[in-house]
Amino acid sequence: MDPALGPPEQMAEKRDELTPMMAQYHDLCARYDDAIVLFQVGDFYETFCGAAERTARLLEIALTSREDSTGEYPMAGIPIDNAESYIEELLEAGYRVAVADQVEEPGETSGVVERAVTRVITPGTLTEDELLSSDDNNFVAAIAREGERLGLGLLDVSTGDFYATSATAPESIADEVSRFDPSEAVVGPDAPADPVPDDCMVTPFDARAFDRERAADKLAAYFRNPDALLAADAEIRACGALLAYAEYVRGGEHEGERGDVDDEERVEAVFEGDAEQRLEYITQLTRYDPREYLLLDAVALRSLELFEPRTVHGRDDATLVGVLDETASALGGRKLRDWIRRPLLEPARIEARHDAVAELKSAVRTRERLHDRLREVYDLERLIGRISRERANARDLRSLRDTLAVVPQIREQLADADCERLRSLRENLDPLADVRELIEDAVVAEPPIEITEGGIIAEGYDDDLDDLRGTARDGKQWIDDLEERERERTGIDSLKVGHNSVHGYYIEVTNPNLDSVPENYQRRQTLKNSERFVTPKLKEREDEIVGAQQRADEREYELFCEVRSEIAAEVERVQGLAEAIAALDALISLATVAAQYDYCRPEMLERDGRDGLEIDVEGGRHPVVERTQESFVPNDARLTNDRRLAVITGPNMSGKSTYMRQVAQIVLLAQVGSFVPARAARLTPVDRIFTRVGASDDIAGGRSTFMVEMDELATILREADERSLVLLDEVGRGTSTADGMAIAQAITEHLHDRVGATTLFATHHHPLTELADELGAAFTLHFEVDEDDGEVVFHHEIAPGAATGSYGVEVATAAGVPETVVERSRELVSEAAGDDVDDGESIEEREDAIDGDASAEPTAGAAAAATADGGDIPTDIATELRALDLAHLTPVEALTELDRLKRLLEE
Template sequence: MSLPGQDAGLTPMFAQYREFKQQYPDALLLFRLGDFYELFFEDAEVAARELDLVLTGRDGGKALGRVPMCGVPYHSADAYIARLIERGHKVAICEQMEDPRQAKGLVRREVIRVVTPGTLVEPRSLEEKESHFLAAVCQGRTGFGLAYADLSTGEFAACELSGAHGLRQLVEELGRIEPREVLLEPGLERAPGITAPLERMGAALTPYGSGAFRHEAAYRLLCRHFGTHSLRGFGAEDKELAVRAAGAVLQYLEETQKTTLGHITALNVYYPGSYLVLDPATRRNLELTRALRDGGRRGTLLEVLDRTVTAMGGRLLRAWLEQPLLDLAAIRARHEAVGELVQAPLLRGELRSLLGDMRDVERLAGRVAYGSAGPRDLVALGRSLAVLPSLRVLLEEAGSPRLVELRERLDLLDDVRDLLGRAIADDPPVSPTEGGVIRDGFDEEVDRLRAAARDGKSWIAALEARERERTGIKSLKVGYNKVFGYYIEVTRANLAAVPDDYQRRQTLAGAERFVTPDLKAMEEQVLGAEERLAAREYELFAEVRRQVAAQVGRIQASARAVAEIDVLAALAEVAAVYGYTRPVVDHGEVIEIQGGRHPVLERVLPEGRFVPNDCLLDTGENRLLLITGPNMGGKSTYMRQVALITLMAQMGSFVPAQAARIGLVDRIFTRVGASDDLATGQSTFMVEMSEVAAILHAATRRSLIVLDEIGRGTATFDGLSIAWAVAEYVADPTRIGARTLFATHYHELCELEGLLPGVKNYSVAVREKGDEITFLYQIVRGGADRSYGIQVARLAGLPRAVVDRAREILATLEQQEGQRRARREAAAARARQPVQLSFFESRPHPVVEELLALNVMALTPLEALNLLHSLQEKAKEGR
């Protein structure tokens, strides 16, 4: 139902409602009426359905008739808003801007905020240890611009993704930050290469006006916000695409939040190529932060490593995990700090104990600057900042350069702590308007009003005893309600004893309520003092909050230092508890792991059950490890653990191994398993090939590639040919030459060890006893000649009849294959027999000439089979 036009005779309230709804047509408008936020018309129908509310109605007068309506209590609206946002809606909050009791005519209202999926700041709506990003994407001639911000903490960053692989890099970055909402420059909402992966992530897509992405406007807006004449100090002066995206983010936040964004104090312009790159498939396959099974945290590397004790430390650990380093000095600095804390368990324990007393200072500071912090937020901030001096004293014992630097970065914020300690009561109410917020002694006016109210209440409290004695009415009571104020209640049986100075105020079924001139005068004193007190306390609270907000940059700097101390201590705790060792990371090209373990799986298995394995990879003789063996034997576990150990080493963590040497890796690729992508109409095999193609186009000599069962989604010879060709391509130093782990069931590929330099065969050790097999989970030198598929099927519980029949079929197929092989070998032997040359003939047989001219190394298996058949036919013709 649409609202009528201006001249349709709307009531004043609905005319006001129409004005705001026309400004925010794409949002559900929460319209404050007294103690409720009400929704009307289609908004009410949507909210009633989404929130399971009762849909009622309100009389809209002759112009509207009965209007659909539902509402939620204002004091619990956050939870309802969060549910609406989760279901993909935007919510505009229209608030009363004056006390209805003092308003003359219609209460003045304003839309104070528009809540969207990317702009949630309410603590109950956010995951403590996860960032909540709003992102923006734009496109230019050279590539893409990406910017993102976390409104709850003030984090703000931007980058450019250009060149031939700009789109791929954009999708990789979006996969890393997992934004909740993405602003798209007009036209990009029709770019499936961007929208499809975002939709799979569950991000809300918001096409945003092109004006917000204009470079000139974005540049001016950013300079105005940061109070600078240029963006040179942020490294953004010549980053047109990054500036355009960042300007769009900032403009959207200003438009929707309608308040200061003082906690956004800097723009971090970064280069994705400065970090180890992990594409979305690799993040998913390695289960870094989300489990493949259910998308949850359980069973992930993050779950194993996260021993942080603060929310901000938890978010930073996740960022380190998703963005490992390439800077060798920075990696070693983290290792040295972790190592010092591993060797100093008392210091580590005391640090972690102190940090456990700190709340989420980043988000508390954000709420202070945002203007939404309440009294209890300020108390929590003050108590958290009180930990800083002790934390700094503890770090005086530290000697590693990184810990020393972090100690020096700790601003103790004495002035802020002193202000909060003097101003805010220890146990204030939730709302700053309820009174009891300001500490005694901070403000003379508060103390005077508080004394007046307290003395008046004491006089009133003693009134009941005095009046009982004066009147002789033992059941006389003194009470209070918001409608009539203070009163004296006398039962009907005692009305004859009521003194002449009692003034009747209210009649009840069994009693009468009275006031006296003295009680009325004291009530005015008490209520007047309390009203003035509440107003004064709120005024002081707002001023204290403003003063603290002015120091938000300093608070954020200390919070970031605390977060890193927490992460380093957590990594040290994990290393000490789980027996991790410090890896050696260098600029070489060798990955050598002794006694490596899978960090997640070893925590799941009973103590001592996990079987460690070694690994040696380089870009020379051990460039591609071809791993064969049965399913469930541990091939995938082995390959994943090598990738995870490499990643952990470069994020600054110790690793689950006896020893590890990691030559810097620029990218990690994994192709493990696949599924249909029904949304884009891609089959399992197409998804697999798409992922392989992305790897072959993007990998470099410095990369680590993990390939599992390439080519299994198609016919045997097709699959074998593809797997063979891929192995050749990644192992070829003139093409990629990357360090590669390649698991396969195609035993024919084992021949590559003798054909391609750098290929080494490995297999999973199995112990056989009759039809029984035992997996040893040990990776050993040499290829496997069997897959043990039927034995594995039996272990999986296939009916015995199926297993027996499978054995019969296998025996027949093997016999037939043996006969075919014998025929091929005989034919080849005949082809090798010398050809009788004629008396006048001096040149070799054509078959021999063709064989001599062959480049055997360039043939795929399928090409080799076809050529062999052709040569055989030619040889037969020449007999």
């Protein structure tokens, strides 16, 4: 256990000697020993001992100390008013947080103030707006095993989005976990934790929650007939346990009224079905089959830069979602990300989205008006979640009212919609007129944040409240008039009537006028220059005002809770409205991008049997790169079942990787329901996109770049089929030239002969272009490059056939490698080729001589010598030279290698 967590040892040794407050802290740490306990002391949340040292270091706050009769303890605290920002840092550091609030007023108790854990905050169960991204979901996952099958549940506690699936292969569950990217996971007994990525917190939870019958009972409390809703016992175990965990974590929200609850009691309350624990806003559970959507594993998500740039210095908007997201609301932003996360496979469903995008693209004024209205929409999903959890204040209700006021205007803009998708959305835009009227009648237009101090219920809503307010108002008016009356009666012109929270109402008379004070004035307070008095009548009126005001505040809170509960009962209607708004906003975003950046509607082809894919793109562009460059050169892509494996050659920086990703992103965009950056496109829906693009290693896992590459290739060769799109970039770089060429050729043959996947293979192994001529469905492409006075000119245009060279040294020159290194590189390339090079021979021809001579490469350790330019070069050095991939060496790496080889030659 982390030394910052659990009962502080310093306190545990003398528990019976602790002060009452520190004993409270010790006991709460013991109950929540897997969390950092934030312990309220006045206006601060404090931590002590090891937890204080840890939080002070993590949060960069002052470490102080507390001293009492039992000793001195390290102490660190954060202000309650700004606690969320600090809690977020603790969560990001991998901790759970238990918030222990004061549940008694200090003035109402003679002993130590009682404290209780009112919230357990974990990365996957956040509901606080300040800690959540507004435009993305925050999922917590659960994995359970039943026999050979693994069940996966995914729940966004802030919105109520709830999904379930299952598979027999852990790799399939890992793919789905990567797709949804949960921030936390609970794993059942005997279930593997391997599908959970390293950046996801794995939280232990009571194994009983995964019991099949117990999980089914928990699901039955939320949904009718869960056995029919879910397809496997493993899914029931995972989803039931997930609900139990969500109840356990969020159940503390009501404990301020119930007093302190032991952690074990909290778990038992969940198992016993405590009604107060139930999350009423979780009303739907979507069971899906991964095969219903285009599958994108973690490697593809990362390589295609769907949500995050591949480089640490990449722009945040340099992602596919970054260029597509023109949504006006948080609802639309999350829906768009869900569509990108789960592209469709069925052409009819894809076409329905395309129809809507087409209509919205052409109806410019309607689209712009809708966008303007949607900007006024609040986050209904999280709003109704807070309302259902009794965490919403009066301003939240007014936000709901303001959103509902916009719905009739949105419906009006869609009144003339032609396509079925938009007409259906219009029908689902329930204006909830009754809810809107309730809020308008009950809650004032600009209520305060606090809901217990009055001022939130509108005049005329409740007769009893109006009477109490009238009594208080009349009393205050009497007091307002009292000052003038008393001045006239006493003749004291400086007499003042005032009020403070300690002494209530008073009459203040300065010292020079004390002789004029009437007999019925009773002294209340003595000041330096004056005295304060009360009269029996003033005291009576004060009691009436305070009593009426207190009863009015209590009545307001009671009425507010009733209104909030009445709205919570309409949770499913509000969620249905939120779903319709989210989809409409996402479609408008796609239409806006299509109009602004000249995207075309792709023609979607039927998935006819198992005859492979057709990808026919005319003038395609990379949707992200074209936004970050001053100009972009469009390129075609034509792949069919008879022409499905493209071997692409050309030097680095010519555009091979961009081209491959461009094709994949166009396919993905089409299946999302978007138009695509191209002049025209005909596409068959793809089942899965595989990528082996870019070099990376796994230092923590002890895997080299080459090992990572081989692992990813193994997955592709094992799981790809004729419905897959495969992107391969420079396979075999991490080993010798001979080995790399052999691996690349074997993979090419396997993908062509046995897998049948549509494949784009970018390579510097030029002999592969000859292999492509021998394979019936393979063909070659290359990027045009010119050499002008020794400098490479990239055209970024793709053309049939193979490249004539790699231009590695020229690329090094363009990258800024010192001229002396470049010239030495030319010499070494010439020497390694074993040719006498005349002045008219181009560097391209020299490189080709090496690239094409892999079959003649000597084995490492051979003792023979090769002669070039009259000098003897040891064969082992020549072998190393041939193995150098100049096109992929950084300038520093090239300089280091050349220096090392030069020194070997000089020895």
